[in-house]
């Protein structure tokens with residue numbers, strides 16, 4: 232495997248010195264890029280794009296050709312795991328993801344099998360291997376999964392949800408059923424991420440996009456506990472390097488200390504927290520990733536640069552910061568503005584790494 236040419240993303244996650252602050256963007260491959268829309272049209276639909284290793288590789292590399300990003304992220308989706316468990320994922324135009332067979336009863340949950348990642352999810356592993364080969368060691372490849380709680384919200388609700396009525400009813404009326412589901416998901420995700428690592432993912436991130444919908448106590452019982460189980464089961468070294476693990480709970484700003492206790496390497500932050508405060512709270516335990524509001528990309532390049540400057544200043548001197556957006560880049564973001572964002576981070580951060 233080619234020697235890694237730019238490893239500042241991995242180094243920052245492990246709190247090793249870097250020359251400038253590394254940056255990548257959540258959902259950096261996606262609809263805001265015209266070349267993504269063209270490749271997706273070629274593939275037919277979103278899942279066909281995910282299942283085709285060459286096209287998934289192509290869209291993974293597209294943002295790297297435009298911007299000086301310090302990491303690539305596997306092009307796939309968190310919902311591939313429930314799909315492999317037999318739920319039948321499909322995308323309804325304009326409505327987001329849906330499942331043909333939601334798992335909203337204990338009987339349905341009991342029947343769920345844990346997918347073999349090299350079999351039912353073999354297309355993801357093929358994409359990882361293809362992307363690693365084509366990256367030629369330029370930057371590291373990030374693998375990812377959804378958190379058990381976040382995957383369970385889609386599985387029980389049957390798709391995207393705002394109020395989480397069904398899963399919250401299950402959580403309080405039938406907690407044993409939900410725990411059985413979350414436990415199966417934690418095992419499935421552990422196998423899935425370890426297979427991504429074996430296939431070549433050089434760091435992994437767990438997206439807990441809906442953890443912020445939980446109460447203070449329920450977050451620990453229904454989300455964090457299962458992310459802990461995954462962290463405990465992950466392969467942490469491969470190819471002679473450490474494989475850093477990042478946990479991202481959107482809306483999880485109140486729980487950073489508890490998240491840092493899991494033994495992960497880094498926490499993703501949304502834009503509701505001040506990154507300097509977050510740094511003081513977690514101390515030396517973990518690195519931080521984030522946290523500009525993606526909507527700032529609607530502003531002028533000058534305004535974007537000011538926002539980047541203030542986040543860098545808030546984090547302050549030294550390593551342990553991976554710059555990112557606090558959530559995915561918007562579909563209508565201007566690629567030129569994304570370019571200005573990435574450029575300003577490398578230009579403005581050198582002063583913090585002397």
Ligand SMILES: Cc1c2[nH]c(c1CCC(=O)O)Cc1[nH]c(c(CCC(=O)O)c1C)Cc1[nH]c(c(CCC(=O)O)c1C)Cc1[nH]c(c(C)c1CCC(=O)O)C2
Pocket residue numbers: 256257258259260261262271277304305306307308309310327328375391438440481559
């Ligand atoms: C909750 C969640 C999902 N998927 C994901 C999350 C966690 C992150 C988050 O909180 O946003 C994660 C994800 N989804 C996708 C990636 C690819 C890698 C990257 O970041 O570039 C990643 C990391 C591609 C995608 N996944 C999806 C798209 C859009 C598909 C398309 O129409 O081309 C992409 C590029 C589809 C998807 N997948 C999901 C939704 C809600 C949707 C519809 C979104 C929309 O319509 O805007 C579930």
